[in-house]
Amino acid sequence: MxxxxxxxxxxxxxxxxxxxxxxxxxxxxxxxxxxxxxxxxxxxxxxxxxxxxxxxxxxxxxxxxxxxxxxxxxxxxxxxxxxxxxxxxxxxxxxxxxxxxxxxxxxxxxxxxxxxxxxxxxxxxxxxxxxxxxxxxxxxxxxxxxxxxxxxxxxxxxxxxxxxxxxxxxxxxxxxxxxxxxxxxxxxxxxxxxxxxxxxxxxxxxxxxxxxxxxxxxxxxxxxxxxxxELPPDPDCPACAGRYDYLGGQGQADTQLCGRDAVLLRAAAPIGDLGALGQRLAGVGELKTANAYLLRFDPPEPGYSLTVFADGRAIVHGTQEPSLARSLYARYVGA
Ligand SMILES: [Zn+2]
Missing domain, CATH: 3.40.50.720 (NAD(P)-binding Rossmann-like Domain)
Known part of the structure; x- marks a missing residue:
């Protein structure tokens, strides 16, 4: 044994x-x-x-x-x-x-x-x-x-x-x-x-x-x-019938992160060169973290912080407003 x-x-x-x-x-x-x-x-x-x-x-x-x-x-x-x-x-x-x-x-x-x-x-x-x-x-x-x-x-x-x-x-x-x-x-x-x-x-x-x-x-x-x-099966359940709406994209949007003053932005496209982006951002605000997976950047606007992942996602800290988060992302990372 x-x-x-x-x-x-x-x-x-x-x-x-x-x-x-x-x-x-x-x-x-x-x-x-x-x-x-x-x-x-x-x-x-x-x-x-x-x-x-x-x-x-x-x-x-x-x-x-x-x-x-x-x-x-x-x-x-x-x-x-x-x-x-x-x-x-x-x-x-x-x-x-x-x-x-x-x-x-x-x-x-x-x-x-x-x-x-x-x-x-x-x-x-x-x-x-x-x-x-x-x-x-x-x-x-x-x-x-x-x-x-x-x-x-x-x-x-x-x-x-x-x-x-x-x-x-x-x-x-x-x-x-x-x-x-x-x-x-x-x-x-x-x-x-x-x-x-x-x-x-x-x-x-x-x-x-x-x-x-x-x-x-x-x-x-x-x-x-x-x-x-008891949890009875739903006879009208789409997923049990082989219809996968959520796999088809239903409900996907930028989301507030539970328990945090932050918004998760879905990826538009992967970041081609995270290092180059880091260098560019370092000249604009404060680059707090940069590694192979992500960078974290504080823009000049006080109270915000952006974590940008290599796959293009971002977490924008300091807001629960997806539109504001999206505009900060567009301003510093790109649309
Ligand atoms: Zn079901």
């Missing part, structure tokens, strides 16, 4: 289950709060390959709940997917790590999620989950939804060919005023760890071939209340 995984092999019921984990390839969409917790569990569990997909970089306000990062990562300014991979490699050198500094979008989703056995949800928004749902159903890959707001965790697994899927549960992202978000309700780091543990457990079950959970599980970690709601 592999000494490293001895306790786990007992809990999973045998060496065969461990061999399945070793052979498995898992994609994580987002290595922020829940994604950090999930990634750490799966790396320690000896999952063979982890693909880390993230569009962001660590900030001080992340450290309260994003357990893969520390103050050195905030200082270093490397993307989360890169920082996460280096931390996970220290935790378990047996795990193959694939890094994708990218924003999951309709035009790259099939490539980013293709070829894996399982997808786990580390996102913070419903639009991305609806896209993940479309891609996973279209490729026949199971995935596990998990979300945390405040101290409350919601989760259920989606298995292609076995409704309900995520769109049976939610046809479209709810209007911003209708739901509590991490902006309005905050999020507890302790609840994030519970959420990550729950989702990772469901993932391990799917990987070793155990019967997946049914129904929506809701757990209030503050009041210690839990219930499982």
């Amino acid at each position: 592999h000494p490293r995984y001895r306790q786990q092999i007992r809990a999973l019921g045998g060496e065969e289950a461990q061999a399945k984990l070793r052979a498995a390839k898992v994609a994580l969409v987002g290595v922020g709060a829940t994604g950090s917790a999930i990634a750490q569990v799966l790396a320690r569990a000896g999952v063979g390959t982890l693909r880390l997909i993230d569009r962001d970089l660590p900030e001080l306000s992340n450290l309260q709940r994003q357990v893969l990062y520390d103050e050195r990562d905030v200082e270093a300014g490397l993307p989360k997917a890169v920082a996460a991979a280096s931390r996970l490699a220290q935790i378990n050198a047996e795990v193959a790590l694939e890094v994708e500094v990218a924003d999951l979008a309709p035009d790259n989703a099939a490539r980013l999620l293709g070829g894996v056995d399982l997808v786990l949800d580390g996102t913070d928004n419903f639009l991305t989950r609806l896209l993940v749902n479309d891609v996973c159903l279209s490729l026949g890959i199971p995935w596990v939804y998990v979300g945390v707001v405040g101290a409350e965790v919601h989760s259920f697994p989606v298995v292609p060919g076995s409704p309900p899927c995520f769109r049976c549960y939610l046809d479209a992202p709810p209007p911003p005023e209708a739901v509590a978000t991490c902006d309005t309700a905050g999020v507890l780091g302790s609840a994030v760890l519970v959420a990550g543990g729950l989702a990772a457990t469901e993932g391990l079950k799917l990987l070793v071939g155990a019967e997946p959970a049914r129904g929506l599980f809701v757990l209030d970690t503050w009041y210690r209340e839990a219930h499982r709601a």
Whole structure:
């Protein structure tokens, strides 16, 4: 018995289950709060390959709940997917790590999620989950939804060919005023760890071939209340019928970033030469960070900061107004 995984092999019921984990390839969409917790569990569990997909970089306000990062990562300014991979490699050198500094979008989703056995949800928004749902159903890959707001965790697994899927549960992202978000309700780091543990457990079950959970599980970690709601398949669900509207681009737009005074701008085109752009911007404002993945730049207008990624996306800090963010981007980076 592999000494490293001895306790786990007992809990999973045998060496065969461990061999399945070793052979498995898992994609994580987002290595922020829940994604950090999930990634750490799966790396320690000896999952063979982890693909880390993230569009962001660590900030001080992340450290309260994003357990893969520390103050050195905030200082270093490397993307989360890169920082996460280096931390996970220290935790378990047996795990193959694939890094994708990218924003999951309709035009790259099939490539980013293709070829894996399982997808786990580390996102913070419903639009991305609806896209993940479309891609996973279209490729026949199971995935596990998990979300945390405040101290409350919601989760259920989606298995292609076995409704309900995520769109049976939610046809479209709810209007911003209708739901509590991490902006309005905050999020507890302790609840994030519970959420990550729950989702990772469901993932391990799917990987070793155990019967997946049914129904929506809701757990209030503050009041210690839990219930499982029936989740009936929606007979009119487009995704279950093979119509993938979100993969076709429905709902995609520049978005406010939950919990932050910032807007994410979708990429118009990749930046051909990030170094040249950095040199140009250094003469205009203050270039704070520049590496192979991104640059961070404070324009002369006080209170704003732009993080520009090599794929052309940008995060504009200091505003929640997409039009203002877009105009700052156009002014300094290009239209
Ligand atoms: Zn469905």
